[in-house]
Amino acid sequence: MENKNKLRRPIQRIIRFSKEENRLINKKVEESFFPNFQNFALHMLIQGEVRHIDYSELKQLTMEIHKIGININQVTRLANQFNEISSTDIQQLKNELTALTETVQSNLATLIKLKERT
Structure with missing residues (x-):
């Protein structure tokens, strides 16, 4: 006792x-x-x-964006090697990837806030 x-x-x-x-x-x-x-x-x-909160879709999306970034880096490397693409085009690709990443992060932050309220 x-x-x-x-x-x-x-x-x-x-x-x-x-x-x-x-x-x-x-x-x-x-x-x-x-x-x-x-x-x-x-x-x-x-x-x-x-x-x-199930973040499996978020993880999958993050992996896909990462793969896109890797592909851009590979294209950039080959383009520089063979002088087939201008530095302006490379910078544009990088800017578009950055914009995509920021859009996804912004949307995910909004979704997380909505989930926390419910």
Whole structure:
């Protein structure tokens, strides 16, 4: 009995679930960033919600933009090697890549703000 008084959280609550409820809750815990049910449930009970934003599309988009940048660098290198393209054209390509990157970042920042509000 003395050991319970030394615990940080000595009060225990018991809750029962149906098999379907348990399956749904386990799925939500797996989708969240919490390592276990206790942390998930504690956060849900105190905060009222768990927000998980899926950034997989953002990561994919970032990788694609990076690949475009690599392609531009390769074209630039070849163009310089064979003197086939002017430095103005190279600079224009770089400016367009920068503009694309800034547009994507701006749109993503807006989307993240909208997600945080909901």
